[in-house]
Amino acid sequence: MKNWSFSRKRIESFISLLAVALVFGGLTVGRLDIGTINAMGPGFFPIVLSVALAGLAFVILLQPDADAEPSSLGDLxxxxxxxxxxxxxxxxxxxxxxxxxxxxxxxxxxxxxxxxxxxxxxxxxxxxxxxxxxxxxxxxxxxxxxxxxxx
Known part of the structure; x- marks a missing residue:
């Protein structure tokens, strides 16, 4: 069985991305018509982006630890x-x-x-x-x- 350990940075990234996805997805569902795939409403694209952002949050959380060096803020x-x-x-x-x-x-x-x-x-x-x-x-x-x- 794999021992799961999450770094603080990874957990903070997950929470931040998921929060943004949930807030914007929630605002879109309540206020804009989503429509259908053939007749997209103004809320369709924001919902798709919210789902993709939530998926990215889970990918970041569940990715395996890399042996690479941490990146520095010095290289902009x-x-x-x-x-x-x-x-x-x-x-x-x-x-x-x-x-x-x-x-x-x-x-x-x-x-x-x-x-x-x-x-x-x-x-x-x-x-x-x-x-x-x-x-x-x-x-x-x-x-x-x-x-x-x-x-």
Whole structure:
């Protein structure tokens, strides 16, 4: 039988994620129409995210202990790269369209990994941009331009 031991950090992460999932899921169920899979209401996506967040909380709690070194707060490169990618996406989507914005945001976020390679990151960004454009612009017909001139 496996001896389960949970670190304080893991338990705090679990409680925090689960609390956020339950609060937002509870607020959504009480106030917004969820609808069905074919006719999604305004509460459908928040419920799906709440369930996914609760699932992530359990994954974090139940993951096996790794023998890796704990990460230090000294290396901010990954954090800054991901936040930079999100901020870039938010600022650029209206000006240059979905495809280039997604590609640039993914490329920016991927530079947080110290072992990234430019060719691989560029291909990843272009593929993510193409996939998002196909899904959201052409598949779901969202009113987001695929490309837009910044001029």
């Amino acid at each position: 490169r990954p954090f800054l790269a991901v936040v930079g990618g999100v901020v870039l996406f938010a600022l650029a989507i209206r000006h240059i369209g979905l495809f280039p914005t997604t590609a640039l945001a993914v490329i920016t976020a991927a530079t947080g990994n110290k072992d990234f390679s430019w060719p691989g990151v560029i291909v990843l960004g272009l593929c993510a941009g193409a996939l998002c454009t196909l899904i959201f612009v052409y598949g779901l017909s969202l009113p987001i331009p695929a490309f837009r001139s910044p001029l």
